[in-house]
Amino acid sequence: MNWTDIPSYLCLAIYALATVASLAGVLGRSPRVKKTAGLLCVAGFALHTLWLLISIADGSFSAVSRGFYLLPLSWILALAGLLVARRQHMDIALHFVAPWAFFLGACALGFSGTPGSLPLVGPLFILHLAAIFVGVGVMAVAAGAGALFLWQESAIKHKTPLDGFRKDLPALGALDKVNAMATLVGFPCYTLGVLCGLLWARISWGSFMSGDFKEWISFIILALYALLFHQRQALGWRGRKPAILALVIFAASLFSMFVVNTVLSTQHGF
Known part of the structure; x- marks a missing residue:
């Protein structure tokens, strides 16, 4: 693992923590835990953005592969959820952002070694x-x-x-x-x-x-x-x-x- 892999692993770790915090906040009806989950989602999204930019810069997206397809899709899903949470004051959206972003991001990382056959x-x-x-x-x-x-x-x-x-x-x-x-x-x-x-x-x-x-x-x-x-x-x-x-x-x-x-x-x- 080199330094360019660090944002991806940190991103997934924070999304995983956000998922756990979201579930705990909902079940326990704790505003403090829910707020923590929201902050973790924002931090995960920031790392997600860095991960995406690094992948573009290092040439990972020179051809379409499974990893290519899932990484920007998970980023857009996270962005849409965060916008809904902020603009519509609907924090429940964050409870979907964290697990889905984690799942799709993990799939993107798992498929990152799959060579693409369709040139971008x-x-x-x-x-x-x-x-x-x-x-x-x-x-x-x-x-x-x-x-x-x-x-x-x-x-x-x-x-x-x-x-x-x-x-x-x-x-x-x-x-x-x-x-x-x-x-x-x-x-x-x-x-x-x-x-x-x-x-x-x-x-x-x-x-x-x-x-x-x-x-x-x-x-x-x-x-x-x-x-x-x-x-x-x-x-x-x-x-x-x-x-x-x-x-x-x-x-x-x-x-x-x-x-x-x-x-x-x-x-x-x-």
């Missing part, structure tokens, strides 16, 4: 990946809010007493607002990412599509994203349906990352 060349390809990362990252936060929304709604519907740490959960309206914001930001970004990918493929491969399953799952995710965006903006969807659809979109994104990229044959560099 040209601004169009970089924009393609960056826009996709933003689309998936913000939907991860929306999925967390959606899971809480469904849990809260079920408890209210069945008249289950909101005791213990459930009393600290955000209102249904606040959770739905996170879904709305994520959709408003994520859908245009994901659409831009897919379009840039098609143009890059046309320039580099001579055709808009190669026909592998990675592309089809991306179009399925885009269609689900478009449905969520349209139903929210045009038909005024609120509440349960958008929450479920956010979970479906994020689950499909995870399937694309961890099943399609590792099990199925694809031209997309893994």
Whole structure:
């Protein structure tokens, strides 16, 4: 291990501590422990940023590999969660940031030795990946809010007493607002990412599509994203349906990352 590896290990260690502190703060309903967890998340994100910058500077991202894909994605997820926590005064977002950032960061570190087979060349390809990362990252936060929304709604519907740490959960309206914001930001970004990918493929491969399953799952995710965006903006969807659809979109994104990229044959560099 050389000095450039230190930020990555410190980042994961702090995210792990933040996860434990978040769980302890929620279960114990301790404001002090919750605040500590939040500070640890911020410290972990700072190291996460340094880790990402070092990886770019030392040439680790000269080609797309599994580690490349997961590191910036985990960074964007952490950034989205921190912004929600700060701007919407929703500290519960930090309880999702820490474990997910730790999990995806650990996977990125574990796959860091995997050689990439798809060269990272040209601004169009970089924009393609960056826009996709933003689309998936913000939907991860929306999925967390959606899971809480469904849990809260079920408890209210069945008249289950909101005791213990459930009393600290955000209102249904606040959770739905996170879904709305994520959709408003994520859908245009994901659409831009897919379009840039098609143009890059046309320039580099001579055709808009190669026909592998990675592309089809991306179009399925885009269609689900478009449905969520349209139903929210045009038909005024609120509440349960958008929450479920956010979970479906994020689950499909995870399937694309961890099943399609590792099990199925694809031209997309893994």
